[in-house]
Amino acid sequence: MSADALKELKSALPDGIYRAVVDLMPEKVSDSKAKEIARKMLEEYERMKVEAGESVGLVAAESIGEPGTQMTLDTFHFAGVSEMNVTMGLPRIIEILDGRKTLATPMMEIRLKKPYSDGQDIKKVALAIRETKLKDIASQFSINVAESKVEAKLDVDKMRELGITDAVLEKALKVAAKGLIVDIKGEELVLRLKSKDSGVSDVFKLKERLKEAFVKGVKGVSQILVVKKNNEYVVLTFGSNLKKVFQFQFVDETRTTTNDIFEVEDVLGIEAARQVVIDEVYKVIETQGLNVDIRHLMLVADVMCADGKVKGITRYGVVRDKASILARASFETPIKHIINASLYGEADNLTSVVENVMLNQPVPVGTGITKLATKPVGKSE
């Protein structure tokens, strides 16, 4: 195989295509033939490139928008776990591309280290991750008005199963409510406030608050589901808290992911967030049986992450950064933008597409992007 023919290709072609060429090159090939193949390959590659001036953003918008009209508005339910459903379809895509901070269904996919990924102690693993609230281990909450205290009955078996000792519980409850006196005697749990003059309404509020008190696990993870993926046990959670979950020894922190883009941005950085935007949108499109080229999604994700922070495609996100007032005004809330622009004396240089469409001028896209220049030849008198 001709080495220098390939050398030229390596610098000119993307890595993936170059490797495909090397793989497909016939074993016995003369130098001149190899050079010919390389030349044809380069020619073909150059022809396939997007032309300068092509409005790729518009093409991406259409390519994502059209299949969007065919998407279901449904959520996807896990069999057997009624509380656990996942936002899918169009609502999920809108959620991602708008850059919403709070998701309808934040989820984590927790990968485990060996041997836990083979199923060892999987129940303990699951219970350690899941958030336990006081109401999960105690029942029969009642208010003793005479002594202004809250009484409840603890489920001792459940506590043992979850590995919650009396001391752990007492500490957790004291964090949840300040100035609390906790009394645990076997199954009996008695709670009262330190301050003597606590009225009935105070005690009632205390009761309601303590029911939701966090005892153990990862805050926010209300549901868990253990599934087997490719011969490996994976914990799916409803609720997301990457930072906390990374602190568990049995969690493989190199492969655990979440669907919350802002959390990924915070914990893993902007590049990881970009990848999650692509993965999440593509996942939705794939499960709907639609077909969108991933390059469109990569473009959108690049735009959303260009500023170092994740920005949605909204008037608060990427649209706000547009230089042109008319372009911003044409997106949403036109009057607000125009009034603000006139207050601050902004100018519009008409350098981009939308504003020129509005003014019926040639648009700097495609053939409109070139300008005519004259190059004088010879001396002019």
Place this chain on the structure above:
Amino acid sequence: MVFGLVSKRIDVRKHVLVPKHEKLSDKEKEEVLLSYHASVENFPRILKKDAALFGMNLKYGDMIRIVRKSPTAGQTVFYRVVVLS
């Protein structure tokens, strides 16, 4: 304490979602700027406090080379410029 929380030092650079980030030298930066016919302000940005840049000694205007895995091109190179906020 296998099932309890421990404070584990986490290197996010090892995470599957995080591509390789490296700081360019001034000479490399000049070459990149020349090859794109662009100035620093035209490049995509990355915050100095970005999790993937942890432990790097950076200042405003430094350029980061990011080698991404790409489903279409195998591997692509992307550049970002460090900004403070």
